Amino acid sequence: MTGVRATQSLMKTLRPPRQHDRKPHTEARAAATSNGLLLKLELHSDPKLLSPVRGALERLTELLGFSAPECRAVTRAVDEALTNIMRHCYCGRLDQPIEVFCSRTRRRGAVGSEEGLEILLCDRGPPVDPAKLRGRRLDEIKPGGLGLHFIRQSMDVVQYRRTRGTNQFRLVKYLNAMK
Amino acid sequence: MQISARHVDKATIFDISGDIDLANSPEVRKALLREVRENRTPRVVMNLSKVRYIDSSGVASLVEGLKASRDLGLRFILFGLSQTAREVLQLSRLIKIFEVYDNEDQALAS
Numbered sequence: 001m002t003g004v005r006a007t008q009s010l011m012k013t014l015r016p017p018r019q020h021d022r023k024p025h026t027e028a029r030a031a032a033t034s035n036g037l038l039l040k041l042e043l044h045s046d047p048k049l050l051s052p053v054r055g056a057l058e059r060l061t062e063l064l065g066f067s068a069p070e071c072r073a074v075t076r077a078v079d080e081a082l083t084n085i086m087r088h089c090y091c092g093r094l095d096q097p098i099e100v101f102c103s104r105t106r107r108r109g110a111v112g113s114e115e116g117l118e119i120l121l122c123d124r125g126p127p128v129d130p131a132k133l134r135g136r137r138l139d140e141i142k143p144g145g146l147g148l149h150f151i152r153q154s155m156d157v158v159q160y161r162r163t164r165g166t167n168q169f170r171l172v173k174y175l176n177a178m179k
Numbered sequence: 180m181q182i183s184a185r186h187v188d189k190a191t192i193f194d195i196s197g198d199i200d201l202a203n204s205p206e207v208r209k210a211l212l213r214e215v216r217e218n219r220t221p222r223v224v225m226n227l228s229k230v231r232y233i234d235s236s237g238v239a240s241l242v243e244g245l246k247a248s249r250d251l252g253l254r255f256i257l258f259g260l261s262q263t264a265r266e267v268l269q270l271s272r273l274i275k276i277f278e279v280y281d282n283e284d285q286a287l288a289s
Contacts (some may be wrong), residue, residue: 047202054198054232072263079234083201145234147272153270 036104036118040063044098045086045123053100054079060102064117065175073154074117074173080147081121081169088132089125089167098123105172116156116174127162182210190222190287196229199237207237211244221253224286226261238267245277254278258286 039060043049054075061071082098090096098121105118133148152158157172180197191214199207214220223244227233241257248255258280260268268274280286 002271047200050200050202050234051198069266072266076234076263076267079232080201083234083236146238150235150267150270 001161003145024122030167037101038104038117039100041100041102043098043100044094045090045098046094047083047086050082057102058171061117061173064104064115066117066137070173070175072084074119074171077108077154077158077173078119078121080150081171084147085121085123085167085169086124089123106136107115107174109174114174114176116172119171121169121171123167124165125167128160130160180206183205184210184214186194187287189216189220189266190224191210191220191227192224192283194226198232199230199240200232200234201236204236204240208243211240212247215244215247215251215253215255219251219253222256223248223253224256224258224283226259226283227261227264228282230261230264232265233264235267235271238273240273241277243275256280256289257287258282259272 003093039056041053041056043053057075057078058071066074078100082100085098086092099119101120101122103118103120105116107114107116151171154173155171156174157170159170161168161170180199180203182195185192185194187268188273193210193214195207198205201264211223211225214223223287224247225241225244245255257280265274268277276289278286280289
């Protein structure tokens, strides 16, 4: 399958649902493809593409007004999530499709409305065992298992959903959020 | 990413520049473990002053280098951590298990 065909196939799956068949598990994707969409990236599961994605996320978060540490945190979380997809969902295959949707989002906080950035990462790998999304204890000194911890430390919301053969990882970072 | 090695007294210093991520952390891991296990260099020193970004796979490579060094009674030293590198080592709570110095002189004098 060529990269283009793979992407077309993924897009077919990711096409926004009609109103009558919209189900709860499609809400995250629908939100990402609504008017708040800021940036959409389509890439293959090649680790060499992580660097340009980081570059795009760094610029986008700067543009949205995140502080320098927050920009680094969001970029790190997306990089680690993509790394997990490449390693664990696609088992190192280099030609599998991944999509990244970056959208504005908003929530009502203690001091009024808070704006934020929602990032939805979609892949067509096998379902992820939710038990493996907990990460490991940090008091163990051993290599590996740190990516999930970095993601949870960096973001305000981390969710996983499986829908129509697609893994969806939803990450949200709010501006000026207290974590 | 680029990695090169130079030898100063009984230390091998790895100068790394660029980003360490899934695309190249295996190369870092291989170089470190070869230096420790095959050459048994008494001190392996990592110059990270030109590393702009390091991900969890890069941190895992450093942890492997550290563990291999400790197993053989050798020293494994880091210096010149960027803000990003320091952040990930702090997030993983691994900063305290490494010997970390600000610059090469301090690392070699330690």
